[in-house]
Amino acid sequence: MSARGSSPSDGESGDEQVAVKIEQKWAVTSSGSRTWLPTTVEKAGAPFVKLAKFDRGFVKFCLNKTMSSTSKKGDGHRNANVPHFDAMLGLRKEASVLAASAALEMEDSLPEDSKAVRRKKRKVREEDAHLVSPIVTIQTPQLEWKGVTHESRGMRVLWGLTSKNLWIELTVENMSFMKNLVASGQKQLKPRKRASPKKKLRNAESGALPEAPAIHAAD
Secondary structure: OOOOOOOOOOOOOOOOOOOOOOOOOOOEEEOOEEEEOOOEEEEOOEEEEEEOOOOHHHHHHHHOOOOOOOOOOOOOOOOOOOHHHHHHHHHHHHHHHHHHHHHHHHHHOOOHHHOOOOOOOOOOOHHHHHHOOOEEEEEOOOEEEOOEEEOOOEEEEEOOOOOOOEEEEOOHHHHHHHHHHHHHOOOOEEOOOOOOHHHHHHHHHHOOOOOOOOOEEOO
């Protein structure tokens, strides 16, 4: 009778180890919505969170409703593709251009022999990101929504010009502001009523001009 010790199966190495990966993630919670695990990155020792117009987790956090890419009657847009969000992207671009322009002007003021490459004065481009700090500060607009007032203040965001994603510093104050900003923009515009086929036919027969598109402010 002989005893047989266990050995690696065919094709396996005794030194092979099971791959183990440990990650630390940030969780964002709010009353009425599920816990959201957003995409984050650390810059200068602080976490920054990625906000996208059609990110299901972000939309759910802001609206407490499942995202919809199209408007539904009486239910708003149900996504973050609103003018308020675009305004934040515009503020980020302005701050980024200002920071990079200052860096370019400083480079142009250096002695001729210290310039790596001589360049004419030009517009700021995405590839100029390496010239400045990855973090810029924007001044948020004052926002009032459902009895809550967010005063204008400085918000740290990541440098960017054309990206449709907004990276902001992950703080309770910043996330509360963005939640109300997206929610307040849902019914900012009302879709205009479409003329019925019969009305279009009557207008055509009478020679009347079609109605011009109209944008109405929400109540």
